[in-house]
Amino acid sequence: MTSVPPNMSTPEPTVNGVHDSASNGRPSFNKLDTDIIIVGGGFGGIYGMYKFRKLGMKVNLIEAGAAFGGTWFWNRYPGARVDSETPYYCLSIPEVYRDWNFSERFPDHVELREYFKHADKALDLSKDTYFNTIIVGATYDSDSGKWKIRSADGETATCTYLVMATGSSYKTHSPDFKNMPQYKGLIVHSARYPSNLDVTGKRICVIGSGATGLQIVQTLAREDCEVTACIRTPNLSLPIRQRALTIEEQEMNKNFYQSWLHAAKGSKSGFPYDPAPKGYFESTPEERQDWWELLWKRGGFSFMGGNYMEMIFNKDANREIYKFWVEKTRQRVKNVEKRDIVAPLEQPHWFGTKRPSLERDYYEMIDRDNVKLVSLKRNPIDHFTETGIRFGGEASFDADFDVVILATGYDAITGSLLDAGIVGKDGISLNERWKKGISTHLGLTIPENPNLFMVYSPQAPTALANGPPLIEIQVDWIAAALEAMQEQHIKSITPDPAAAQKWRERIQEVCNLTLYPETDSWWNGGNVPGKLKEPMLYMEGVDTYNSVITAALKNWEGFQVVKA
Incomplete structure (x- = not known):
């Protein structure tokens, strides 16, 4: 800004x-x-x-x-x-x-x-x-x-x-919204969140729906406060499948840490995921469904790292993967309006071309009465006011907030x-x-x-x-x-500009x-x-x-x- x-x-x-x-x-x-x-x-x-x-x-x-x-x-x-x-x-x-x-x-x-x-x-x-x-x-x-x-x-x-x-x-990165300095409440960037911020009884606006915005909304929804989540592009997030770890299992696993971490370096993503048993087009619809179900149950980034490679190259394959995701996700959101914002039937972007986030119970939390969602595609932020934000669009409206959290990421x-x-x-x-x-x-x-x-x-x-x-x-x-x-x-090494150009072209071509x-x-x-x-x-x-x-x-x- x-x-x-x-x-x-x-x-x-x-x-x-x-x-x-x-x-x-x-x-x-x-x-x-x-x-x-x-x-x-x-x-x-x-x-x-x-x-x-x-x-x-x-x-x-x-x-x-x-x-x-x-x-x-x-x-x-x-x-x-x-x-x-x-x-x-x-x-x-x-x-x-x-x-x-x-x-x-x-x-x-x-x-x-x-x-x-x-x-x-x-x-x-x-x-x-x-x-x-x-x-x-x-x-x-x-x-x-x-x-x-x-x-x-x-x-x-x-x-x-x-x-x-x-x-x-x-x-x-903090967007330079119009009239932002006129706002008399507190503006917080998520990466500089103050430890003494008490949200009790406050009206909180969270701008941004990446990993940070998702985690904040998912957490503050449980607190005694009102949360408004401003979402421009829905986060195609995946179940985290969090669980506690015991000291005993970790001490036992340390016998294998060097092998596991070495395997991570020899993988595509830095996680040693097993690849799909067959290519997307070599698999039957039933085989694909079974594989996706298995990855979904494993949680974490399994659904990304273990999915078919065709996901990032082929639009038909990508659409089917999104279809699986949206069917799994929509059933978790009861409020129809909220459901259409976070898990729209129309695919918002190619699956995997934005970084997905991991969630614990985000879709259940946004269903709570103290959580509101604003689609910024339908009602973009027009400007800040002294007490909050004016949202534009055909049905423009004002909303008052005590705290605005910028979960807007980084340069x-x-x-x-x-x-x-x-x-x-x-x-x-x-x-x-x-x-x-x-x-x-x-x-x-x-x-x-x-x-x-x-x-x-x-x-x-x-x-x-x-x-x-x-x-x-x-x-x-x-x-x-x-x-x-x-x-x-050797006193110094410096990359040749021609080599750098070749490297840039390779990245662009791929x-x-x-x-x-x-x-x-x-x-x-x-x-x-x-x-x-x-x-x-x-x-x-x-x-x-x-x-x-x-x-x-x-x-x-x-x-x-x-x-x-």
Whole structure:
């Protein structure tokens, strides 16, 4: 949004409180000169520090928040929960998982922060980390062969290698609705949800129907408040099938964790789902129905990850899959008007081309009397008023709210990178370089940016994959590259622009074979007005991606190599 209303909640979580740049006996950030700086303290940052330390390098990490956790440090809204299941949403580091057990198949945000706190302690990470530090500049200096980093506080540091582990979901997106500053109630972005917000007796408006909006509505519906959910596009969500986990079963399963997590890296999605026994068109209607029923009962992303591959290529197959979904879902919503909004008979978009969410009892909760639904296609938000929102359309109306929650997501995948102020050796900023489209080689490196690497990044599987396995694949590649550079006395590697163009064309060609281009989503930038809509994800699967990037290391294919 162009301006932040004075009543907009600001980032609240501070946990450790103090700026860490000069604490615990570490040198001040302003004097830091190190081998590697990692930006971001989520899975990518933690695993990166773990791997790069093993190379004997001096590694420091910079994190905007006050503790490790990445997106889970910031996301504290009601019902916040991961949709990747245990044990696949964890690091494959024995020192971390051997003394840790989750309480549920799909852990919530509180337990995930405890997991990151445990990982910090197990790996002794904080001693080399600068918390509460936001990077606003990173410029490559050709004379010294180093990156010069600048924080929002004006501090500077230098490093030989820069690893951007900023993830896909940090820079929030808040729509700039008309007259928003005039509203006298409280506006909250879901990723900056204040811990002291009491919703008792309040009128709550939730704008957005992605995973966050769904989880908030599903949770607040149980509270003593009125909830209005504003839905432009229905979320084709799947049953989570949540269950408690015992310590005994997890301890027993740890005998197999390495095998299971290795299998995840060899799968298409980062989950080792069994594929459909036969192709869609080789299966009879009865066989398809039986397979879908089985996937539905398993819960989680089984219905996505284990479904027929034809789902994302063939419209007829996709329509049949949606038909199965809508029949399963409509029977759960008793209110006819609400049913037609969240599970319309007319397919709103191709199934699987937007990220589906997982729900516990969302469809039952929206049936409650204290929950209202507004179809933004029928009644779009016209403007904010002092007391609420004017909804337009043929039957326009005003609604008063005490709190408006923006569950409107992120400037995803590229936003955090573009905000870091990255400037390459040619003096061109990343914002200018990517103005006409993303340019990377392997989704790991950027032309004209020597020794800069990315994790959970654009033009990689990223949002189409379970995070931790993909992140480990990428970090392992970076570690292997750094080790090879040391052995071969290489000063820097920079991707060749022609190789980056070839990589971009490959991603576009594969995307054009699918149904993805026909749907606007945060996967292609279609959720942010003014953002260039383009394929941002590698769609050939985690397994193929791993093979391709590994092959590129053998002879530095696609890279400009400068010897020391």
